Amino acid sequence: DPHSTKFLSASRALQAAIAMHIVEGYLYRRGRHLKSWRRRFFIFEDGMLLYKKNDDTTSRVLDEDRVFDILYWSGRPHGLCLKLRGDRLIYLTARSEEDATRWHDTIESYLTEQRCIEDLRRALCRGRLPSIRESVNELARPE
Known part of the structure; x- marks a missing residue:
């Protein structure tokens, strides 16, 4: 069926887009209590940030924690500030402006996509958009 093929390819495209929200590498992290900076290996994937010693x-x-927001931070060169669960803030610095931009843009893109998905879900729940079944039926109609 050509319409189910369209749906599958759209589904694969969405999965590929979501999969692109991955970034990893070394960043410097400011300690919570002692304000020292330590080099750690960070991974951001599917909204989660984790870090290890290397x-x-x-x-x-x-x-490991969920990321809710990211901002450029002027406290250090190439600085980033991430808002985590419970309004916890984590301060990071990258080695270069390009690295900071890569981290910022990847995380911001993920967060923007999640907000769009949530807005769409709310609209569907309020009945402001056609149901998924209606959308699929629309695709299945002969042209």
């Missing part, structure tokens, strides 16, 4: 696959995860 990029060794056997290295233990030191912390």
Whole structure:
């Protein structure tokens, strides 16, 4: 059926777009209590940020949390500030402006997409948009 093929390819395209919201690499993290800076290996994937001492696959995860917002931070060169669960803030610095931009844009893109999905879900729940079944039926109609 050509219409189910359209749906599958659209589904695969969406999965590919979501999969692109991955970034990893070394950043410097400011300590919570002591304001010292430590180099850590960070991974952002599917809204979650985790970090380890290094990029060794056997290295233990030191912390993992959901990211709710990201801003450029002027406190240090190439600085970033991330808002985590419970309004916790984490301050990071990248080695270069390009690195900071890569992290910022990847996370911001993910967060923007999630807000759009949530807005769409709310609209569907309020009945302001056609149901998924109506949309699929529309695709299935002969042209």
